[in-house]
Amino acid sequence: MPVVVEHDEPPPRPQQISNTCLLCPMNTFEKQLKPGLQEGKDYKLVYESTWHLLHGWYGGEPACMRRWVGGTHPWVEVYALQLIIRRSSDQKESQLFIPREAKKSELKTKACQLMGLKVEDVRMWDYFGGSELYANMEDQLDDELTAQSNALIDKQHILLEERDPSGKFVLEKKKTGPMMGGQLILSGAPSASDTFIDARGREQGLAGLSNLGNTCFMNSSIQCLAHTVPLMRKFLRKKYESDINKDNPLGMKGELATAFGNLMDKLWQGETASVSPSNFKHKLGRFAPQFQGYGQQDSQELLAFLLDGLHEDLNRIKRKPYVEEKDADGRPDEEVANEAWQNYRKRNDSTIVDHFQGLYKSTLICPMEDCQFHSIKFDPFMYLSLPLPDKRTRSFEVTVVHVDGSKAPTRYSVAVPIAGMPLP
Numbered sequence: 001m002p003v004v005v006e007h008d009e010p011p012p013r014p015q016q017i018s019n020t021c022l023l024c025p026m027n028t029f030e031k032q033l034k035p036g037l038q039e040g041k042d043y044k045l046v047y048e049s050t051w052h053l054l055h056g057w058y059g060g061e062p063a064c065m066r067r068w069v070g071g072t073h074p075w076v077e078v079y080a081l082q083l084i085i086r087r088s089s090d091q092k093e094s095q096l097f098i099p100r101e102a103k104k105s106e107l108k109t110k111a112c113q114l115m116g117l118k119v120e121d122v123r124m125w126d127y128f129g130g131s132e133l134y135a136n137m138e139d140q141l142d143d144e145l146t147a148q149s150n151a152l153i154d155k156q157h158i159l160l161e162e163r164d165p166s167g168k169f170v171l172e173k174k175k176t177g178p179m180m181g182g183q184l185i186l187s188g189a190p191s192a193s194d195t196f197i198d199a200r201g202r203e204q205g206l207a208g209l210s211n212l213g214n215t216c217f218m219n220s221s222i223q224c225l226a227h228t229v230p231l232m233r234k235f236l237r238k239k240y241e242s243d244i245n246k247d248n249p250l251g252m253k254g255e256l257a258t259a260f261g262n263l264m265d266k267l268w269q270g271e272t273a274s275v276s277p278s279n280f281k282h283k284l285g286r287f288a289p290q291f292q293g294y295g296q297q298d299s300q301e302l303l304a305f306l307l308d309g310l311h312e313d314l315n316r317i318k319r320k321p322y323v324e325e326k327d328a329d330g331r332p333d334e335e336v337a338n339e340a341w342q343n344y345r346k347r348n349d350s351t352i353v354d355h356f357q358g359l360y361k362s363t364l365i366c367p368m369e370d371c372q373f374h375s376i377k378f379d380p381f382m383y384l385s386l387p388l389p390d391k392r393t394r395s396f397e398v399t400v401v402h403v404d405g406s407k408a409p410t411r412y413s414v415a416v417p418i419a420g421m422p423l424p
Helices: 048-058 104-115 216-226 229-236 255-267 278-287 299-313 333-345 351-356
Strands: 081-087 093-098 122-128 132-136 156-162 195-198 272-276 358-365 374-381 393-400 410-417
Touching: 081 104, 093 104, 104 122, 104 156, 216 255, 216 278, 216 299, 229 255, 229 351, 255 272, 255 278, 255 299, 299 351, 333 358, 333 374
Parallel strands: 081 156
Antiparallel strands: 081 093, 122 132, 122 156, 195 272, 358 374, 393 410
16 A cells, blocks of 8 residues: 655745845945845845846846955955035035945046036045035045045045136135044045044043944954053053064064054044044954954954954064973972963063963863873963853742632742752
């Protein structure tokens, strides 16, 4: 007799692909995504061939194409650079979305096309809030660098100055200097300091860090280090400069330490409400490609890399000697620990070691009864991963109903140990 096996019904066929919910209602640049979306949670990046395969199976629209940025550390540009362009003749404003890899010439051409102007009749200015000129971008931006490398930031205001009737450019930056009460200081040159917002009367250190796009993980780590007093004093007093080790193959030739020092200067200069760490992030991405782009990352991983990088950049040991590790051999823990620490300091000596590192004790005991061998070591550590505490109890709701009806049913909440055993 044949056996009839009942199978579950097949799952329903997926519906058409719809990316509409990811897009801004009004955008003019390659279907701009809504701000704050996270890869892996809100969307998934796939190769073009994969998209065509899925589209052939299920259909749907729209296709959101994104450019693959090559180079030493390639990445996918999910969000374009958003700029606010203003025309000087009538103060009309429009939003411009351009690739972060765009050069100055492309920026100017697209901005002029957006506003209906001729490139040769326009001069670009850094311009915040439509109120103050800061710098002539024609002189400030490097022709060979990208918009990102030129430290342009999202929602930066750019004024397109048109020639006057005599064919001349007449606008000039005010002579009051860059410190203008409550105004954003925008500096596009990559060699310049990170941008900042001035706030007169603000105490030193009370400064925030602008979110460059999912960079809260980086900002929180930087703020923790910026307010670690020994490290802060080391950098603000420029004492770190004499420790820079450009020959350390494990370091970054002092570039990371220098970039961090420049950022510390801005955070602690006083009368500063906010700093945009564009240059620091660009430098960070050069040495750690996992932190390139604008995806969400883990702050602990960033903090670990930054501390390791600062240590290697500031390691005072130019030539690391060979150090032989010795067994404890029954010696007191204090003696073994001091010896291990001194040996470690012979190869690693920096302000990070001074204030962020220590030793933890590990003991290995042979389980054989006739052995009883003990091995005690003291190993360096800079950070410890601690588990979140588990709940020791769980709660149940119990309703007591009196069989004789003498009392109304009463509900109780009972907490019992998780590892508890039920009564027979």
